[in-house]
Amino acid sequence: MAGQGLQHRRRRVVVLFSLPFQGHLNPMLKLASLLAARGLGVTVLHTDFNAPDPTRHPAGLAFVPIHETLPGEATSPYSHILTKLLALNAACEAPFREVLASLLMRARHRDDDVACAVVDGQCYAARRRRARQEQLDEPVPDHDPLRVRDLIRVDGCDDDEHCSFITSVADAVRAAASGIVINTFDAIEASELTKLQSELSLPAFAVGPLHMLKFQAPPVEQSLHEPDRGCLPWLDTHPPRSVIYVSLGSLACGDRLVFDEMAWGLAASGVPFLWVVRPGLVITGSGDDDEAPPPPLPEGFEEETRGRGRIVKWAPQREVLAHASVGVFWTHCGWNSTLESVCEGVPMLVQPCFGDQMVTARYVTHEWGVGMEVGEVIERGKVAEAVAEVMVGEDGALMRERARHLKMEASAATGSAMDGLVRYILSL
CATH class of the missing domain: 3.40.50.2000 (Glycogen Phosphorylase B;)
Incomplete structure (x- = not known):
């Protein structure tokens, strides 16, 4: 004993x-x-x-x-x-x-x-x-x-x-x-x-x-960046499920052409958006300083989308996804982001960047049926069509219903x- x-x-x-x-x-x-x-x-x-x-x-x-x-x-x-x-x-x-x-x-x-x-x-x-x-x-x-x-x-x-x-x-x-x-x-x-x-x-x-x-x-x-909580009152001013939230995570970076096509696709969609544009999101070739300012937006973009979009360096993501005005999450399919979206019943527009994100994106779109691909090539016209479809199209409605069921499973x-x-x- x-x-x-x-x-x-x-x-x-x-x-x-x-x-x-x-x-x-x-x-x-x-x-x-x-x-x-x-x-x-x-x-x-x-x-x-x-x-x-x-x-x-x-x-x-x-x-x-x-x-x-x-x-x-x-x-x-x-x-x-x-x-x-x-x-x-x-x-x-x-x-x-x-x-x-x-x-x-x-x-x-x-x-x-x-x-x-x-x-x-x-x-x-x-x-x-x-x-x-x-x-x-x-x-x-x-x-x-x-x-x-x-x-x-x-x-x-x-x-x-x-x-x-x-x-x-x-x-x-x-x-x-x-x-x-x-x-x-x-x-x-x-x-x-x-x-x-x-x-x-x-x-x-x-x-x-x-x-x-x-x-x-x-x-x-x-968090590598301080969340901009000012985006939450901004979301309060929008109707339910009317805003697309865009974030490619904390590590992904791409070239300027892809960034510009994303921007003009959002502009052409006519949908209100909250977009995380963080330092390091675009490869500039000017060094590896992660504290550099975020990449500049395309010329004329802010005028084109004035009153319809909000740009932040970082967002309190879980609170954003839980907000009633957010209807879709445009995501890189990092596992944390995917899981948070599933748990809030938010359908996804997927743009995987590397590693296991490709696997996760395929499950989101073809196994769970709660998302669709932006496209293999990011082009403004296709981006605008994809955003509109997942926000207000018939396929988007089906994804939203499946996402609601997954949210119930996660809550259980x-x-x-x-x-x-x-x-x-x-x-x-």
Whole structure:
């Protein structure tokens, strides 16, 4: 009995480590808060780059920097995402292992017992093959509704380097992981979760939607830009479902031509819009200063859309999507953005940029039926047609109804998977 009492007093600790990008940090910090609320000790390892502010998060979380040294390509807003990932992996591996080893050593001299580490692994399993142009619309065997063109990719990056990176991530999961934690829920990915558990022979915990679960002390959102809350009173002045919200996330960047075609497409649509035009959204070739001002709008655009549009550097996205006046979300299909849109019942206009966004976009449009594509080529006429169709067309009405049902499914998520995750951690 004495031994059982000692074991009971030992606190189980979970160590978490996320890539230093907004879309990765926020769900990881939400997971940290939920685990801490269930009695686990939680230590968040983090990079110095885009480091979270401990004072803005629940007191029960411990934050430990790994003090990495990053090359410029890891932090430049104009680097390809694969270049960033490769540079970050190379720079963070040694300091992460050193800090983790130090934590484990200190735990031996205290009453703490490190149960496991939860490490960022967005590309947990994927494969890519070289494809000719005529193969792009072929279905991927056993992965309906995906086509070859929807497979994870980063345009402009070397194929072999890309495949090597994804293979390394998948091999690491199979070799070292005890389980998979995913910010999703059964109603939208039940069959995918079953396949994942079968292929990896590991338990998979669908703990999402994380942002909708109840927190004792809600974690503060990690944001690279200060949200412009003035857009909320502006939305108040518009009728229900009349505004299109446009945001391509915190990392995507494109050329000036695409930006201009987006702008003139919005202008031609006649639809009121709230558009996030952040620093780094357009590749300027003038350096990698992420604090540079946002790109200038096309000449004459503001006069053409005066009184109908609002431009912000950043928006309080969850509040925007929950606003009654927002009818459609034009999105890059980052997973956090997609999940937030699903949970608010807002149909989507999709413009995936890189990585798993292609996969997510295909699910939005062809599996869940809550969105449509802007188009392979961003051209103002097609943009205007797509915006009008999804806002007021028959297809848009069908998408809105399906989105409403998905919102109900998301609201019914109970958080029971989180309880199962905690039980599993305590059993390790």
